[in-house]
Amino acid sequence: MEINLKYFASVREAIGQPGERVALPDGVNTVGEVRAWLIQRGAPWAEALSEGRALRMACNQVMCTAETPVAAGAEVAFFPPVTGG
Template sequence: MQLRYFAWVRERIGRDAETVEVPDTVATVGALIDWLSARDEAYAGAFAERDAIKVALDQEHVDHEAPLNGAREAAFFPPMTGG
């Protein structure tokens, strides 16, 4: 799965994208966040404000309970503001 990180999520992890093999036991967006958070301190820090993290699977916004269902891309970003 291709993972993309934006704004402070990217800054905390130290990269803007990567490709990972997600274990079969990771079935939802929330489980993916848990799995990533357990990788190391940078990921744990990036996802520490878990409720603030927005997610898109294959460019469609989803909530943390959404199933991965073979998605090819997940993007993680904090809420955006603008004017």
Template structure:
């Protein structure tokens, strides 16, 4: 299982801030997880689409699409940050 977190606009659009999902065989990076979520359709396809400005983290460090993902990892998807 991996933990997937969503923040800000994404959390609202998807209607959830966190979930546990089983990592299917063959899914081994961030892009793979994103594709898995987009395949759910509806808001998932809309919010996580490739043309949306999206950032991601693996185990609380900013990561790009090819970052490896393994069982037990904490992944997060969120919009570009706007703090300060």
């Protein structure tokens, strides 16, 4: 299944691109599994998306959790928490 990935702010800077279209391997069916699969790709994804790093995730422009299912053609976005003041 193919999905679109979007990277924002410091995640985009670390990865070096605003997004990409990827074909997910079998067994990658949730946003959390997408993140884990990207981390396994190695640098720069491993650093930018590491489990210890605070990240927000969205699926089809709706904030979501790691358990959110991903369907073919979905847009999955990763970005740092937003603060204001």
